[in-house]
Amino acid sequence: MPEISTWKPLYRIGGIAALLAAVLFRRNLGAEVSLFTGMETVPQSVVEWYALLQSNPFIGLAFLSVFDLVNYALVGLIFLALGAASWQAHKSLALIAFASGLMGIAVSFASNHSFSMLSLSQQYATASSEAQKSALLAAGQSILVTLDPLATWPATGVYVSLLLIALAGLLFSIIMLHSNRATAIVGLLASGCDLVYCMTFAIAPTLQVVWLASGGLFYMIWHLLIARSLLKRSKE
16 A cells, blocks of 8 residues: 555645636636626527637637536546545545546546537638538537536536536545545535436426536535645645
8 A cells, every 4th residue: 555645746736726626617617707708698699609719719618618628627636636535444435436527527528519619610710602601500500509508408418427526526525524524514515516406407497507506616615625635635
């Protein structure tokens, strides 16, 4: 079994990742971009999306959740550090939690089509025939269907990713109940909100925003507490 000092660099990386995830990459980042840029509504049609991505790619990609890729990469480092911290006492549960989180992150990366939309917008801007433009509009429309996590029925990739990552957070929080109760409780609340959303979105669509917003707030607090815990471990 490796000495505790072997994990110190990983604890430090995980702590920094948790701090960045809490401070810089929040679930409502697209809404914040909208607030600071004065854009009150996101585009509704494919043509409007293409126009936005051409005129202001940063805002367009933010609305298309491109920063979720960065966020989930940070979450992957957090889960890796938590897995190392809990490995000695809870091998099986830590392995299940990390595997669930890793699969959720992989699904999120595979189902994020923000760069595909950017590429399509560039092709649409340079298309020379109506046939090409029609094909590009159809391709964009098929992607837009998969991009809205607040839709009446969320896209499969969005749903599976959210479910697996929430399950990982729940399991890691259960592991921490005996050693760091306050952090564990916040983690249970965060993952619990996402799990409730996953289980009830079909029967209670009006509560979707409530569950997702509450989960986002609890996750921000949880990441801050995780950062403090991991950075403290890295100095022990």
